[in-house]
Amino acid sequence: MADEANDLDRDLDLVLARRGDRDAFGRLVRRHQRRVYAAALHILGNHSDADDVTQEAFVRAYRGLGSFDGRADFFTWLYRIAVNTALNALRSGKRGAALHQRSGAEAAHVGGRPEALGHGAPSPAQRAEHASEVARVLAAVAELSPGLRVTLVLATVEELPHKQIAEILQIPEGTVAWRVNEARRLLKLRLAMTQPTSVAR
Amino acid sequence: MSDDLDELDAALRRAMAALDGDAPAGYFEALPGRTLARFEDPAIGELPEEPARPLRAVQGVRPPDDADDDAEDDDAVFASQVMAAVELPDEAELSGPEQPGTLPRRDLASASSAIMRAVPVEVDGELGNPGEIRGTGADLGARSASSRITVLPMPPVEPARPEAAAEGVRSTSAAAPMTEVGQARRRRRLRAAIMGLGGIGLAAVATIYLTAGRNGTLILSNGEPAAPASTTAEVSPGAGSGTSVGAVAAGSASSTGPGAAAGSRPAGSDSGVGSAASTPAVAGSGASQGSGSGAVPESLGKFPGPLVKRPGNVKLPSKGRSAKEEVKLPDGGTGKGAVGKKLAPGKPRLDRASLSGDDIERAMTAVAAQARACFPGTRETVSLRLTVVPSGRIAQVAVIGAFAGTPAGACVKRVVLGATFPAWSGAPQSFDYSYLLSD
Numbered sequence: 198m199a200d201e202a203n204d205l206d207r208d209l210d211l212v213l214a215r216r217g218d219r220d221a222f223g224r225l226v227r228r229h230q231r232r233v234y235a236a237a238l239h240i241l242g243n244h245s246d247a248d249d250v251t252q253e254a255f256v257r258a259y260r261g262l263g264s265f266d267g268r269a270d271f272f273t274w275l276y277r278i279a280v281n282t283a284l285n286a287l288r289s290g291k292r293g294a295a296l297h298q299r300s301g302a303e304a305a306h307v308g309g310r311p312e313a314l315g316h317g318a319p320s321p322a323q324r325a326e327h328a329s330e331v332a333r334v335l336a337a338v339a340e341l342s343p344g345l346r347v348t349l350v351l352a353t354v355e356e357l358p359h360k361q362i363a364e365i366l367q368i369p370e371g372t373v374a375w376r377v378n379e380a381r382r383l384l385k386l387r388l389a390m391t392q393p394t395s396v397a398r
Numbered sequence: 399m400s401d402d403l404d405e406l407d408a409a410l411r412r413a414m415a416a417l418d419g420d421a422p423a424g425y426f427e428a429l430p431g432r433t434l435a436r437f438e439d440p441a442i443g444e445l446p447e448e449p450a451r452p453l454r455a456v457q458g459v460r461p462p463d464d465a466d467d468d469a470e471d472d473d474a475v476f477a478s479q480v481m482a483a484v485e486l487p488d489e490a491e492l493s494g495p496e497q498p499g500t501l502p503r504r505d506l507a508s509a510s511s512a513i514m515r516a517v518p519v520e521v522d523g524e525l526g527n528p529g530e531i532r533g534t535g536a537d538l539g540a541r542s543a544s545s546r547i548t549v550l551p552m553p554p555v556e557p558a559r560p561e562a563a564a565e566g567v568r569s570t571s572a573a574a575p576m577t578e579v580g581q582a583r584r585r586r587r588l589r590a591a592i593m594g595l596g597g598i599g600l601a602a603v604a605t606i607y608l609t610a611g612r613n614g615t616l617i618l619s620n621g622e623p624a625a626p627a628s629t630t631a632e633v634s635p636g637a638g639s640g641t642s643v644g645a646v647a648a649g650s651a652s653s654t655g656p657g658a659a660a661g662s663r664p665a666g667s668d669s670g671v672g673s674a675a676s677t678p679a680v681a682g683s684g685a686s687q688g689s690g691s692g693a694v695p696e697s698l699g700k701f702p703g704p705l706v707k708r709p710g711n712v713k714l715p716s717k718g719r720s721a722k723e724e725v726k727l728p729d730g731g732t733g734k735g736a737v738g739k740k741l742a743p744g745k746p747r748l749d750r751a752s753l754s755g756d757d758i759e760r761a762m763t764a765v766a767a768q769a770r771a772c773f774p775g776t777r778e779t780v781s782l783r784l785t786v787v788p789s790g791r792i793a794q795v796a797v798i799g800a801f802a803g804t805p806a807g808a809c810v811k812r813v814v815l816g817a818t819f820p821a822w823s824g825a826p827q828s829f830d831y832s833y834l835l836s837d
Contacts, residue, residue, distance in 0.1 A: 219434050226430040234421065234429070244420035248429075255433045281778075289804045327412070334413035353407045354414045385406055 211271055215262045222262075226255050229272055233279045239350045240283040242335060250286055254279035269364075277365045280347060287343040337387040341380055348373055349380035583788060583823060750822035753786065753829075761817045762831050768816075769833045772809035778834075780810050785828045790819040793826065 210228075213221035233254055238247035258265075258275050265274055338346060351362045352373070359377075363370040750757070769780070780801045785794040795814050801807035810833065 219437055223430045223434050226433050230426055230429050234426070235418065238417055238420060239414045242417065244422070244425075247420070248425075251429065252433050252436065256436055259437065285778075285800065285804075288806055327416075330409060331413045331416045334409050335417075338410070338413070349410070350414070353410050381403060381406055384410070385402065388406070388409070 211262075211267075214259070215265070222259055225271070229275055230255075232272070233275065236276065236279055236350070236355060237283045239354050240280070240347050241286060242339065246286060247283075250279065250283045254282045257282065273361070273364070280351070280365050284343055284347050287346070333388060333391050334384075337384050337391070340387060341383060345376050345380040345383070348376035349384070352377045587789065587821070750820060750824075752822055752824045753819060753827050757820055758829060758831065761819045762814070762833075765813050765817045766833060768813040769810045772806050772813060778806075779832050780807060781830060781832045782810065782814060783828065783830050784814070785826055786819050787826045788822050788824060790821040792817060792819070798830075 210221040210224045214225055230251065234247055234251045237250040237254070238244065241247050241250060254275065257278050261278070265271070338349070341349065348362060348366065351357045351365065352359065357365070359370050359373045362373045366373070778801075779799075780797060781799040783794075783796045783798050784792055787793045792815055795811050797803075797807035797811050801810070
């Protein structure tokens with residue numbers, strides 16, 4: 198019952214937003230912003246770019262509401278706009294280097310957050326190790342091509358099924374599978390190359 | 399192996415989870431308000447109907463003086479001036495959201511339409527009395543409505559100069575200015591063609607002689623990338639005699655022209671389709687007629703020597719075959735005849751008064767595959783604005799819209815500079831073209 202009411206609200210907001218009701222569109226933004234932002238953040242690797250892309254995606258969505266025919270789920274449509282906006286930003290070359298440039302200290306900072314380490318108070322050694330791993334993984338991801346990177350993030354981090362990724366990126370499912378495998382292979386290779394050497398005590 | 403992947407995925411998720419805290423406190427509370435605030439900008443908040451905005455004084459741009467032999471690249475300069483005079487509405491820079499099955503082309507199309515509506519143009523490429531308006535942009539717009547090509551208007555031709563009449567140039571009809579222009583251009587091109595043949599034709603003949611076996615086969619030799627457009631030797635299948643047509647390029651190479659630009663393409667990106675001269679010997683314009691570039695397979699792009707344009711059912715060497723490949727003539731002729739006769743200098747084909755939509759489509763489609771290769775990934779549309787001069791050479795390519803200034807846009811631009819158009823006798827033409835790029 199509650200779900201039906203939510204669906205009705207959602208549909209109503211969509212209809213109102215299409216008629217130019219900005220408050221209704223604001224509610225749509227509020228409803229979907231976290232997932233849109235998360236996808237942008239995971240693709241681009243930093244808050245500043247993710248924020249730009251998130252806003253840009255919502256602006257584009259607003260401008261394109263008239264052409265949204267309702268055949269697809271609104272979120273899928275919005276998500277696709279967000280992913281493609283992020284992809285364009287990556288490909289423009291202006292962004293995406295952020296992951297590369299994330300300093301070790303910064304990585305240590307984000308990697309050292311207790312919530313990132315799971316339950317329990319981590320020891321300083323654990324925090325350092327985790328920060329190092331985060332930095333290495335982010336650097337390795339940053340070296341992937343935009344197409345591989347986005348596909349890998351959508352499949353592994355966002356955990357979308359290949360079929361949906363194929364719809365979002367408008368590529369065949371087989372290409373999605375290939376990209377995911379290739380991205381994993383390259384990632385593994387690069388992580389192996391940057392494996393920290395253990396010091397015998 | 400599976401454990402490795404699981405571990406890899408887990409490491410990736412941990413790293414991304416570490417990123418999740420990047421958002422500052424209160425970010426999500428403020429985001430809707432900030433986003434809605436952007437809608438206060440009228441350019442974003444509304445979907446305005448682009449007004450018909452008048453162009454700056456296109457009429458103030460003088461067409462090139464074709465009688466002036468020293469100004470061979472006036473066409474290109476003129477085209478640049480026209481392009482500079484065309485003022486696009488700002489909205490043309492915006493594109494709509496990508497949506498499955500639709501192309502974000504509306505803004506560009508409407509912007510183009512605004513120009514089309516605003517400017518009086520000559521219809522069908524015919525140039526009538528000086529200053530006479532034969533139609534409006536809406537006419538052309540209606541004709542190109544079903545195509546991806548949006549033809550931009552060109553300025554009217556100036557009146558005939560009195561001195562031209564004094565020189566004995568026939569000027570008996572209302573279309574006299576056009577006749578003079580055409581004749582002068584034809585003369586210039588013929589001279590250029592003959593001069594070009596002196597180098598290109600000689601090299602082509604020599605290579606054909608060297609590579610033609612006595613048993614009537616032509617052997618293509620491998621080597622550095624070259625310009626098929628400007629070195630194509632067209633072999634007549636019926637008579638077995640060779641006539642160099644493709645080599646009749648019109649005009650000289652310009653450092654800003656497509657030849658130079660395409661020649662500087664990075665190694666590996668050349669597939670021989672419409673690429674322009676990369677050697678001084680073939681430094682003519684990359685806009686030879688009848689290059690047949692769309693039909694030339696990628697492997698042939700690596701041949702430096704004269705390429706045999708596929709006449710009818712000639713089998714071309716496929717990928718992976720030997721660098722030395724025998725191509726048999728379709729008529730079973732000896733081929734000796736084909737090379738035994740002296741190559742006659744071809745005449746420039748100026749049977750066109752303007753580029754047709756088909757001409758444009760053909761030339762652009764020939765490089766479409768390469769353009770798509772610039773953007774492996776999602777489905778995107780890249781929009782271009784081109785100016786082509788009557789020699790068939792591209793004077794200017796601009797990537798407009800979302801891909802302007804991006805590496806992908808630059809890649810597409812490089813590729814498109816290699817496109818070849820047939821020559822015509824009219825004024826430079828500008829048009830918009832969009833490629834749908836996808837895997």
